[in-house]
Amino acid sequence: MLRILNSLTRTKEDFKPIDPAGKHVTMYTCGPTVYDSLHLGHARAAITPDIVRRYLVYKGYQVRYATNFTDVDDKIIRRAIEERRDWRALTAEYIDEFHRVMLALNVAPADVYPRATDHIPEMIEIVQRLFKHGHAYVAKDGDIYFNIASFERYGKLSGRKLEEEEAGLSGRIDEARLAVKKNPGDFVLWKLLKNDKPEIAKGGEHVPRWASPWGDGRPGWHLECSAMSQKYLGVPFDIHCGGKDLLFPHHEDEKAQTECAFCDALGARESVHYWVHNEFLNAKARPEDAKVAAEHVDAQTGGVKMSKSLGNVRWVREMIWPEGPYDPMVVRMLMLGSHYRSPIVFEPAMLDEAAARLDRIYNALETVGRAIQSDMTISWRKSPEELALAGDPNAMTRQMPLLAAATLARQNFEIAMDDDFNTAGALGAVFDLITKINQDLSRYGTGKVPPGEGASFHEAARTVRRLLGVLGIRPDRAKGATGNDAEKLVDLLLYVRQEARTAKQFVLGDRIRDALSALGYEIEDLPGGKSAAKKK
RNA sequence: GGCCCCGUAGCCAAGUGGUAAGGCGACGGUUUGCAAAACCGUUAUGCGGCGGUUCGAAUCCGCCCGGGGCCUCCA
Numbered sequence: 001m002l003r004i005l006n007s008l009t010r011t012k013e014d015f016k017p018i019d020p021a022g023k024h025v026t027m028y029t030c031g032p033t034v035y036d037s038l039h040l041g042h043a044r045a046a047i048t049p050d051i052v053r054r055y056l057v058y059k060g061y062q063v064r065y066a067t068n069f070t071d072v073d074d075k076i077i078r079r080a081i082e083e084r085r086d087w088r089a090l091t092a093e094y095i096d097e098f099h100r101v102m103l104a105l106n107v108a109p110a111d112v113y114p115r116a117t118d119h120i121p122e123m124i125e126i127v128q129r130l131f132k133h134g135h136a137y138v139a140k141d142g143d144i145y146f147n148i149a150s151f152e153r154y155g156k157l158s159g160r161k162l163e164e165e166e167a168g169l170s171g172r173i174d175e176a177r178l179a180v181k182k183n184p185g186d187f188v189l190w191k192l193l194k195n196d197k198p199e200i201a202k203g204g205e206h207v208p209r210w211a212s213p214w215g216d217g218r219p220g221w222h223l224e225c226s227a228m229s230q231k232y233l234g235v236p237f238d239i240h241c242g243g244k245d246l247l248f249p250h251h252e253d254e255k256a257q258t259e260c261a262f263c264d265a266l267g268a269r270e271s272v273h274y275w276v277h278n279e280f281l282n283a284k285a286r287p288e289d290a291k292v293a294a295e296h297v298d299a300q301t302g303g304v305k306m307s308k309s310l311g312n313v314r315w316v317r318e319m320i321w322p323e324g325p326y327d328p329m330v331v332r333m334l335m336l337g338s339h340y341r342s343p344i345v346f347e348p349a350m351l352d353e354a355a356a357r358l359d360r361i362y363n364a365l366e367t368v369g370r371a372i373q374s375d376m377t378i379s380w381r382k383s384p385e386e387l388a389l390a391g392d393p394n395a396m397t398r399q400m401p402l403l404a405a406a407t408l409a410r411q412n413f414e415i416a417m418d419d420d421f422n423t424a425g426a427l428g429a430v431f432d433l434i435t436k437i438n439q440d441l442s443r444y445g446t447g448k449v450p451p452g453e454g455a456s457f458h459e460a461a462r463t464v465r466r467l468l469g470v471l472g473i474r475p476d477r478a479k480g481a482t483g484n485d486a487e488k489l490v491d492l493l494l495y496v497r498q499e500a501r502t503a504k505q506f507v508l509g510d511r512i513r514d515a516l517s518a519l520g521y522e523i524e525d526l527p528g529g530k531s532a533a534k535k536k
Numbered sequence: 537g538g539c540c541c542c543g544u545a546g547c548c549a550a551g552u553g554g555u556a557a558g559g560c561g562a563c564g565g566u567u568u569g570c571a572a573a574a575c576c577g578u579u580a581u582g583c584g585g586c587g588g589u590u591c592g593a594a595u596c597c598g599c600c601c602g603g604g605g606c607c608u609c610c611a
Contacts, residue, residue: 043611280610356561435575445567501569
C-alpha cells in the first residue's frame with residue numbers, strides 16, 4: 001500500500017484515488033515562472049513529481065498529469081522592460097528551454113502544459129464566482145481581493161492561524177496596500193493596471209493587460225492554478241505537487257479560491273486530496289561568488305540559498321550535456337540519493353559521486369549484456385523459471401539465488417517506494433541486486449556465462465532496467481555530447497590499439513590509452529582482446 | 537515574534553520501538569601485460585549532548601547545543 005506524507009494533515013496517509021474504480025489518478029504541479037533559465041532547484045521540483053507519477057504508473061494507475069507555466073508575473077514584466085523585449089517572446093524562450101531540459105532529464109511529458117495567459121477568461125469566471133459567494137471584494141483602490149476571513153478553513157494547509165499571521169506581519173508589510181484591504185492577509189485576485197508599481201506602470205507595451213468587468217489589468221498569481229487545475233483535472237483532484245516555498249501563501253490561497261469558487265459542487269470537501277511538497281536544494285557558496293556575503297553562509301554546512309541576488313545559482317544547462325560536463329542522468333541520480341522532503345546542500349563534488357553511482361549501474365548492465373549475448377537459450381517468450389529449468393539441473397541450482405535476488409530487489413524497492421517515495425531506499429535495493437549480479441558474474445573469469453546459464457542474468461538485468469525506469473533513469477549509458485565523427489575516430493584508435501596489443505606492443509597501446517584518457521575517454525579492455533571507450 | 541523541519545562513519549544517505557540499508561572515498565588482497573571494471577576484506581559497540589520512559593531507544597518524552605525553512609508573488 002502506497003503511503004504519502006500529506007502536507008494538509010502532516011501525516012502519512014494511505015493513498016486512495018478519488019476514482020471509485022481506483023484506476024485513474026489526477027495530478028497537478030506548479031510549474032516555473034518563465035523569466036529565466038532553470039536552476040538545480042527547478043530540476044528537483046520537476047523530478048519529484050516525475051517520480052511520483054512514474055511510481056503510480058508502475059503501480060498500475062492511469063495518471064492524468066498537468067503542469068503549468070506562469071507566464072504573467074511582475075518578474076517577467078520587469079525583465080521584458082529591462083531587455084526591451086516583448087514579454088511573449090521572453091516567456092516563449094524559457095518555456096522552450098524548460099522543455100529541452102526536461103527532455104534531457106528524462107522527465108516524462110505532462111498530458112497538458114497550460115499557460116496562465118491562455119486562461120484569462122477562466123480566471124475571470126472564478127473571480128465572478130467568488131463575488132457571487134461573497135468571498136471577493138473591490139478594494140478602495142479598485143483592485144479585487146479575496147477576503148480570507150470569509151473562508152473558515154483558511155490556514156489549514158500551511159498550519160497558520162489568522163491572528164498569528166497578523167502578529168507576525170507587523171512592520172513588514174506595505175502600509176499603503178494594507179490600508180485598502182480588509183485583512184492584512186487578503187490577496188489580490190485582479191490587479192488594475194493603474195495600481196501597478198511605478199516601474200511597471202511606465203512599462204508601456206511591455207506590460208500585459210486584459211479587459212475584465214473590473215477594468216484593464218491582470219490576474220493575481222494564485223488564480224491561474226485554481227483555473228487550470230479545475231479545467232484540466234476537475235475539482236477535486238488527487239495529488240498536488242510543488243516546492244515547499246509554495247505552501248504558503250500560494251497553495252493556501254489557491255486552495256481557498258478553488259474551494260470557495262466551487263463550493264456548490266464541493267461541499268465541505270477538500271479540493272486536493274494529497275499535497276506533496278519537495279524540499280529545497282541549496283547551493284554551497286563558491287569562492288568566486290563574490291556577492292555571497294558572509295552573513296548568508298551557514299557556518300557549519302556552508303550552505304547558502306540558491307538565489308540570483310547572491311550570485312550562486314547553478315543553472316541546469318551549465319551542468320549537463322551538451323553545454324556542461326555531466327550526463328543529465330547524473331543530475332537525476334543526485335536527486336534520487338536523498339528523500340524529496342530532505343534539504344540538499346549542493347556542492348559540485350556531489351555530481352561526481354552521483355556519476356560514480358551511475359557508472360556502477362551501467363558497468364554491471366553492460367558486462368551482463370556482453371556475458372550473455374551468445375547464450376541462445378534466452379528467449380523473451382519464456383519465464384526465467386522455465387529457462388532455468390531448461391538447462392541441466394546443476395545450472396538451474398546455480399541460477400536460483402540470482403533469480404531470488406531479483407525478486408527480493410523488486411520487493412524491497414516497492415517497500416521503500418510505498419513509504420512516501422523513498423527513492424534512496426529504493427536505490428539501495430537496486431544496488432543490492434547489482435552487487436549480486438557482479439558477484440555471480442565474477443564466477444566466470446572469461447567474461448562469458450556458459451550457454452544455458454544466462455537466463456538468471458538476463459532476468460536480473462531486466463529487473464534492474466525496469467526499476468531504473470521507475471526512477472526515471474535511462475537504463476542505457478548515453479553516448480555523450482560528442483559528434484559522430486569523434487566517435488568514429490575513437491573507434492579507429494581503439495582498433496589500432498587492439499592491433500598493437502595483439503602484437504604485444506604495449507608501450508604504443510598505453511600511449512593511445514593515455515592520450516584518449518586525456519581527451520576524456522576512459523578505456524576498458526574486455527575479455528577477448530577488444531576494448532570499450534566511455535566518455536568520462 | 538509565530539509556525540515548521542533537521543543533526544546517523546572521512547563524505548552523501550536510508551532507517552521513527554527489536555539491536556545501524558546502500559553509495560562515494562580510503563586502505564589491504566584477488567584478477568589484469570599494465571590498467572579499467574569486478575570480486576573479497578577492513579573503514580559507526582554507536583546515531584549532536586545530558587537526562588527520562590521501556591525488557592529493549594537512532595527511533596518516544598524533557599531540557600540543552602548546533603543548523604535550516606516559511607511568515608504577500610521564490611521550485
